[in-house]
Amino acid sequence: MPITLSVPWENELDDKRSELKKIIMDTRTLPTLPGVINKLNTLAEDARASVQEMAKIVSSDQVLSARILRLANSPSYGFYRVSTISNAMILLGVNVVKSLALSSSIFEIMEKNSVGLWEHSMGVGVAANMIARKLALPECEEIATAGLLHDIGKVIISLKCSDAEKRILSIVRNQEKYMIEAELEVIDTDHAEVGGWLAKSWFLPDKLSEPIAFHHDVTRSVNHRIKTAVVHIADVLVKASGFGDSGDSYVPPIQKAAWDMLKLNDELLADLVDELEDKLVEVRNFSIEMQG
Amino acid sequence: MQKIPLMLATAGMVLARDVFRNDSPTGMPICGKETVLTDALIARLDHLDVQSIYVDGHPLNQDGERKLEDLLRDLDHRFEKVRQDPLTSKLYDIYADYLKRSMGE
Numbered sequence: 251m252p253i254t255l256s257v258p259w260e261n262e263l264d265d266k267r268s269e270l271k272k273i274i275m276d277t278r279t280l281p282t283l284p285g286v287i288n289k290l291n292t293l294a295e296d297a298r299a300s301v302q303e304m305a306k307i308v309s310s311d312q313v314l315s316a317r318i319l320r321l322a323n324s325p326s327y328g329f330y331r332v333s334t335i336s337n338a339m340i341l342l343g344v345n346v347v348k349s350l351a352l353s354s355s356i357f358e359i360m361e362k363n364s365v366g367l368w369e370h371s372m373g374v375g376v377a378a379n380m381i382a383r384k385l386a387l388p389e390c391e392e393i394a395t396a397g398l399l400h401d402i403g404k405v406i407i408s409l410k411c412s413d414a415e416k417r418i419l420s421i422v423r424n425q426e427k428y429m430i431e432a433e434l435e436v437i438d439t440d441h442a443e444v445g446g447w448l449a450k451s452w453f454l455p456d457k458l459s460e461p462i463a464f465h466h467d468v469t470r471s472v473n474h475r476i477k478t479a480v481v482h483i484a485d486v487l488v489k490a491s492g493f494g495d496s497g498d499s500y501v502p503p504i505q506k507a508a509w510d511m512l513k514l515n516d517e518l519l520a521d522l523v524d525e526l527e528d529k530l531v532e533v534r535n536f537s538i539e540m541q542g
Numbered sequence: 543m544q545k546i547p548l549m550l551a552t553a554g555m556v557l558a559r560d561v562f563r564n565d566s567p568t569g570m571p572i573c574g575k576e577t578v579l580t581d582a583l584i585a586r587l588d589h590l591d592v593q594s595i596y597v598d599g600h601p602l603n604q605d606g607e608r609k610l611e612d613l614l615r616d617l618d619h620r621f622e623k624v625r626q627d628p629l630t631s632k633l634y635d636i637y638a639d640y641l642k643r644s645m646g647e
């Protein structure tokens with residue numbers, strides 16, 4: 251029997267990574283991208299297009315509108331009874347509605363297959379919004395959306411590479427590693443990078459794609475480091491609380507860069523924990539309602 | 543037996559007591575004990591404005607009923623990789639303190 255000199259595992263890694271990237275960058279293989287999004291994109295470039303015009307386009311797709319409104323009424327935004335798309339656009343902003351439209355089919359999958367990840371994501375959306383408001387930052391809704399979407403790469407990995415996902419989860423369990431370490435071992439990339447690819451292929455603005463791509467390494471964010479820092483801290487807080495299930499149960503370290511950038515201190519952190527624990531009860535109820 | 547909010551009821555749970563209408567606890571029961579809950583039944587009870595029900599066993603593990611020591615053990619487990627980290631250990635202390643306060647200690 252001839253002995254092969256090449257290491258098959260190495261090749262498999264390379265293949266896996268480029269294959270994954272190809273799959274993700276190819277929007278045709280993504281869960282149905284609503285046709286109205288393209289129209290919306292073209293319209294959004296036109297500065298003269300009114301919110302009303304854009305709302306009309308989204309409203310023409312009833313299933314999509316229903317999904318967007320459901321998300322717009324979730325505790326991540328703290329508005330209740332947003333009843334029309336044009337209201338959602340005014341209250342949340344066109345960018346947010348667009349990204350919710352894009353994500354709605356992915357959320358649909360997440361809700362059914364991974365309640366834990368759905369709850370984690372909702373929790374981080376709520377926490378990010380809460381931190382942004384506490385620090386009086388601009389664009390709280392965008393920050394909440396970035397929080398809601400931050401781990402969307404995990405859904406893509408699960409959808410497109412379910413075998414790899416199984417290996418990742420077994421490494422997390424058996425070797426007690428962080429999910430992100432296990433991902434690097436198995437697919438030579440991680441959910442943050444994958445989420446970043448997805449955000450790019452969807453033409454999401456930097457203020458959403460950077461927090462998604464860099465929430466585990468804030469210093470790599472170039473244009474939206476503060477938003478990225480907020481999402482990072484929100485993620486750590488929700489993991490600390492033990493709310494939801496994002497794949498592993500280990501709290502990641504708070505990055506010094508994020509702590510400094512947001513000028514956090516012990517007192518502020520204690521206030522945030524108190525407030526978050528109250529809000530998470532609401533998220534739990536919302537999640538239960540959604541599944542009922 | 544455990545009293546649970548109807549919102550947390552799921553199909554398959556078994557009623558441990560008769561369910562009465564909210565506004566007439568002495569009248570005819572809407573639903574007898576030992577009935578196995580279904581989604582349709584839960585929806586009907588919800589429609590009749592029933593707030594809570596008694597079910598067999600102890601299906602819900604609410605935080606309020608868990609012991610502080612269990613909660614602290616879970617917290618230790620979650621923080622096991624970052625206890626030496628100066629910033630993250632602050633968060634550990636805050637959470638440990640929060641749990642003690644919320645459990646009334």
Ligand SMILES: [Fe+2]
Pocket residue numbers: 400401441442465466485
């Ligand atoms: Fe993450």
Ligand SMILES: [Fe+2]
Pocket residue numbers: 370374400401485496
């Ligand atoms: Fe996360």
